Amino acid sequence: MVLRNKITKKMNTDYILQLILERKNGALYDDMDCYMDVYATEEAANRGFNISGAMEISEEATKAALCDYVFKNGLDNALCDYISSVTWVNR
Numbered sequence: 001m002v003l004r005n006k007i008t009k010k011m012n013t014d015y016i017l018q019l020i021l022e023r024k025n026g027a028l029y030d031d032m033d034c035y036m037d038v039y040a041t042e043e044a045a046n047r048g049f050n051i052s053g054a055m056e057i058s059e060e061a062t063k064a065a066l067c068d069y070v071f072k073n074g075l076d077n078a079l080c081d082y083i084s085s086v087t088w089v090n091r
Helices: 014-024 031-045 050-057 059-072 078-085
Strands: none
C-alpha cells in the first residue's frame, strides 16, 4: 500500500505514475487513499488539481484525467488501456 506520509515538497508528479503502476502490479487499492495521495502530490507540485478534481466528479472524468496525465508526460500510451480497464472511483 502506498504511504501518504512519504510525500514531500520535492515530490513531483512521477508519484502519480507510481500509484498507477503499483495498482497495475497488484497493490491493494482504495479509492480514498488514492485520492488523498494524488491530492497531496498535486498540491506539493503546485500543478493544479486536475486528477483529484476529476475524482470528485466521475469515473469517466478520472479516467480522462489520468490518460491526459499519461499523454502530457510522454508515458507509454498503453497505460491508458489499463487505466480504462479498472475502476478508480467507487461510489
